Amino acid sequence: MTLENISCQKSFGGWHKRYRHRSSTLNCDMVFAVYLPPQIEQGEKLPVLYWLSGLSCTDENFMQKAGAQRMAAELGIVIVAPDTSPRGAEVPGDPDGGWDFGHGAGFYLNATQAPWAQHYRMHDYVVHELPALIEASFPVSEQRGISGHSMGGHGALVCALRNPGRYRSVSAFAPICNPMTVPWGEKAFSRYLGEERSQWRAWDASALLAEATERLSILIDQGDRDDFLITQLKPETLEAAAKASSHPLTLRRQAGYDHSYYFIASFIEDHLRHHALALGRSVD
Amino acid sequence: MTLENISCQKSFGGWHKRYRHRSSTLNCDMVFAVYLPPQIEQGEKLPVLYWLSGLSCTDENFMQKAGAQRMAAELGIVIVAPDTSPRGAEVPGDPDGGWDFGHGAGFYLNATQAPWAQHYRMHDYVVHELPALIEASFPVSEQRGISGHSMGGHGALVCALRNPGRYRSVSAFAPICNPMTVPWGEKAFSRYLGEERSQWRAWDASALLAEATERLSILIDQGDRDDFLITQLKPETLEAAAKASSHPLTLRRQAGYDHSYYFIASFIEDHLRHHALALGRSVD
Numbered sequence: 001m002t003l004e005n006i007s008c009q010k011s012f013g014g015w016h017k018r019y020r021h022r023s024s025t026l027n028c029d030m031v032f033a034v035y036l037p038p039q040i041e042q043g044e045k046l047p048v049l050y051w052l053s054g055l056s057c058t059d060e061n062f063m064q065k066a067g068a069q070r071m072a073a074e075l076g077i078v079i080v081a082p083d084t085s086p087r088g089a090e091v092p093g094d095p096d097g098g099w100d101f102g103h104g105a106g107f108y109l110n111a112t113q114a115p116w117a118q119h120y121r122m123h124d125y126v127v128h129e130l131p132a133l134i135e136a137s138f139p140v141s142e143q144r145g146i147s148g149h150s151m152g153g154h155g156a157l158v159c160a161l162r163n164p165g166r167y168r169s170v171s172a173f174a175p176i177c178n179p180m181t182v183p184w185g186e187k188a189f190s191r192y193l194g195e196e197r198s199q200w201r202a203w204d205a206s207a208l209l210a211e212a213t214e215r216l217s218i219l220i221d222q223g224d225r226d227d228f229l230i231t232q233l234k235p236e237t238l239e240a241a242a243k244a245s246s247h248p249l250t251l252r253r254q255a256g257y258d259h260s261y262y263f264i265a266s267f268i269e270d271h272l273r274h275h276a277l278a279l280g281r282s283v284d
Numbered sequence: 285m286t287l288e289n290i291s292c293q294k295s296f297g298g299w300h301k302r303y304r305h306r307s308s309t310l311n312c313d314m315v316f317a318v319y320l321p322p323q324i325e326q327g328e329k330l331p332v333l334y335w336l337s338g339l340s341c342t343d344e345n346f347m348q349k350a351g352a353q354r355m356a357a358e359l360g361i362v363i364v365a366p367d368t369s370p371r372g373a374e375v376p377g378d379p380d381g382g383w384d385f386g387h388g389a390g391f392y393l394n395a396t397q398a399p400w401a402q403h404y405r406m407h408d409y410v411v412h413e414l415p416a417l418i419e420a421s422f423p424v425s426e427q428r429g430i431s432g433h434s435m436g437g438h439g440a441l442v443c444a445l446r447n448p449g450r451y452r453s454v455s456a457f458a459p460i461c462n463p464m465t466v467p468w469g470e471k472a473f474s475r476y477l478g479e480e481r482s483q484w485r486a487w488d489a490s491a492l493l494a495e496a497t498e499r500l501s502i503l504i505d506q507g508d509r510d511d512f513l514i515t516q517l518k519p520e521t522l523e524a525a526a527k528a529s530s531h532p533l534t535l536r537r538q539a540g541y542d543h544s545y546y547f548i549a550s551f552i553e554d555h556l557r558h559h560a561l562a563l564g565r566s567v568d
Binding site for chain 1: 293295296297349353540542544545
């Protein structure tokens, strides 16, 4: 578990750092980013919010565009942003060269099918290997929150729902709520998991929510001018599942907003406050 | 003066829009971005902050990475971000393919030398053509502020110092303070303006400040871990000029910060408040 620091930049009194390491889960080298707020130097162990980005992103998009560091610095929350898939020449990508499968499109699941299963195990990387590495390397607590956008919103919901007790808080921006039934999900799941659709339910937030035992309060923001809203995201499916099982879900439909980081930046403060409350940070 | 709207995205209750238009000053098509805060729909004419970006940037870098929209929305300030040079196949670029001259490196001056003089007139574009277009097309007042980063910080200072009365406020992040004497400036000025160095003084903030008649208070932030600080930026030259002429200058050396947008984002709120005060907006 050797971490190679590849950059370090001061931001809002704290530090934005990028690291490379060998992932034994993914069988490749990985890069992640971490934002360490100024409180990190005061000896207190801080909670960590894991941020999962969407299709075609890396660790950089969120850190550069979401404007999250300001509130993370104020609230004393560490943010960790992994990449969105295994990477490198040894990792097979989309044979058709698509941007919605393979590199940049790991879908935060554990693939079962050849040739994907050897590398595409982003669920185990995000839920187990990366937190173990973070908690061994930085002065952080084991209090974890998780959030993400689009494919990463799906990832955040699925990671939280599959692992009761592991996260104190969860939220998402424009998540893919019912991947089993939409083109992005069908393409990825049929390859990573095979054609047997009964196997897909374990990676679908709407299916998982219907059977959830833990009552973790979910915050979701969704723009109503999002081009992917109807065809790919389907928040109404998650809303129905939450209603049927009386699961606490706050789904805010934001008038006029699209799928971009301008949308995320507009509401990231609310999400950080949502996580801070559950993670025991003081919220004014 | 026809504006073609090429995108529109909601951001912090306002709108981030991009436009293409034919520039008669630059003899090419140009793209700029504008952030219209929510107050724009309330009938009041709002002031405009012009943001000039640095080498190799376009209108997009600042809007995506600086996180300025939050405070612009709170304070009711319009932000306009032009491109950093004339663009297009008809515009000659650096014959050596460099990123510090030509496309993306207009240096906010009016070139006098062939073949540059036909297109590279960014000063007149930023100071005259673009504000005329903005003030004719949007419900804004004629109260203007100007700011920028690196080459754009140089541009903001020079535009304000050359045009007394035209701007109510000026600030800069890590500006090139004395371009006459540094490699970036020498390369650009010798080509755009010719080898006669006496002609360069009219485009050098430190030289202009020494002779300034208007006492416009300048706010500058400069990171002390900026890789370009000593070789290219030279804030001590501007500081000396301000001291010699008793010009109001607040130069803040920010410990640990580099030249990046992480630095800009950390202090953009202070700059927006500086401009808001001078532009007559209520600052809590």
